[in-house]
Amino acid sequence: MILKIDGNLKPYYAQTLCMIFFPGVKFPEGEMPGAGVPEARFTVREDETGADASATLILDEKNETRASRCDIGDGIDAVRARQIAAGCAFYEAASALIGIRPPWGVLTGVRPAKIASEMFRCGYSSDAAAAWISEHYLTDPVKAHLAASVAEAEHRLITPDLVRKCSVYIAIPFCPTRCAYCSFVSYTSKKLLSLIPDYLIALRENIRTVFNTVRRRGLTVSTVYIGGGTPTVLTEDQLRFLLETVAGETDVSALSEFTLEAGRPDTITEEKLRIAKEFGVTRISVNPQTLNDAILASVGRQHTAAQFFAAYDAARAVGIRHINVDLIAGLPGESTESFVSTVDRITALRPDNITVHTFTVKKSAEIRQENESVYDREGLTAGASVAYSQKAVTEAGYLPYYMYRQKNTVGNLENVGYALPGAEGLYNIYMMEEVHSIFAAGASAVTKFVSPPFEDGSCRIDRIFESKYPYEYLKDYEGEAGATRAARFDAAAESFYKTYF
Ligand code: SF4
The missing domain is CATH 3.20.20.70 (Aldolase class I)
Incomplete structure (x- = not known):
């Protein structure tokens, strides 16, 4: 797929948007236009109150263009404003051209409930958070309610x-x-x-x-x-x-x-x-x-x-x-x-x-x-x-x-x-x-040291990786090698916990 961006929008995010409609698509450098090669063009402009974006999807000699604006406000900073504006513009253009409306809209993250949690912190109820997600991310109301329900369960279970x-x-x-x-x-x-x-x-x-x-x-x-x-x-x-x-x-x-x-x-x-x-x-x-x-x-x-x-x-x-x-x-x-x-x-x-x-x-x-x-x-x-x-x-x-x-x-x-x-x-x-x-x-296991949350709700995470394959992993624990790894692991944990706890 060909991607063209004019303005402040991370290519990775634009690629993620494209994958909503073209799952698994690749973006090889130097790809040339042609039959079956979709092309997405984004333009993003910002001011102090929000972002305006337009997006065009070209596919098999047909194309559609849409525009969208997102204002900074509850749950929306400048980065999110341009992502939502670009996302909604692309979603509408792609929906018009391809004829489908993927149910999560432009909500692209791994953890959709996270956005609902953020809205809870802004004082929104579960229903209000779901409605907000639907409105801003073009998410199907049933999916938005699912995200809010999961966030509610997390709030109950995470003490x-x-x-x-x-x-x-x-x-x-x-x-x-x-x-x-x-x-x-x-x-x-x-x-x-x-x-x-x-x-x-x-x-x-x-x-x-x-x-x-x-x-x-x-x-x-x-x-x-x-x-x-x-x-x-x-x-x-x-x-x-x-x-x-x-x-x-x-x-x-x-x-x-x-x-x-x-x-x-x-x-x-x-x-x-x-x-x-x-x-x-x-x-x-x-x-x-x-x-x-x-x-x-x-x-x-x-x-x-x-x-x-x-x-x-x-x-x-x-x-x-x-x-x-x-x-x-x-x-x-x-x-x-x-x-x-x-x-x-x-x-x-x-x-x-x-x-x-x-x-x-x-x-x-x-x-x-x-x-x-x-x-x-x-x-x-x-x-x-x-x-x-x-x-x-x-x-x-x-x-x-x-x-x-x-x-x-x-x-x-x-x-x-x-x-x-x-x-x-x-x-x-x-x-x-x-x-x-x-x-x-164990082989391929990843230790994650997680700090207490900072004021903005984020936290610091450090990772330690074990060898991916069992035969490599066995070598890591042969003879003295295991003791050396153990000492390193313990030192890393000590340093992290001294710094963040
Ligand atoms: S091969 Fe094993 S790890 Fe992979 S999906 Fe099947 S059960 Fe799970």
């Missing part, structure tokens, strides 16, 4: 004491097979899965480092989340070894939440669930993504809907306190009717949490290499599926409590976590809203 606590994340980047849409770091081949025993030894050292540092800083651990990958790919003995390691470092009975992302139903056994319960796990995810067996097979998930129900029933029978079920709307080949049936059957089960993701085309996923035209159909299907899930799940008594958006999500849609009242997945909120530090262990 001021949390900043002086922390959470711990532990990564198990191994899976039984690779889902076609996955671009996480996750090892699936037999040879790579054979690294697990060594990986668990290195991870134990890393977990001890993390908890030592947490103790030295005098922090209380609020939640622990074991994610992946698929942590239940571990054998029963391996899972016991991992959970024993965690229980040896912290009083798991004092945690607000201890999650094991079981994920793939084909890896769950009753014995693994009993071990999880024995070591204090309070929340697990059992994720069918869809209950359509043909779609499951086509995306490389080697389990059936029946295996999901068996795993779910076993988790209930063992008595794990909270069960989350993940679904994906808009999987390639899945009709709205099929997804509607999945939603209905899942809500009838009454899991504590239902998380509805929207299918995202990721760069390294096989599905993208095989099917570049996946954008053509799924926006509409996913839009209807997501809309149905929001209505059906909330009518069944669930409340939305966390939400995020990703680039290249079909239909430019969102991922939403719903919970029965009192059963919210706390780690998800703390991590998404950067409420407090997340100390992380």
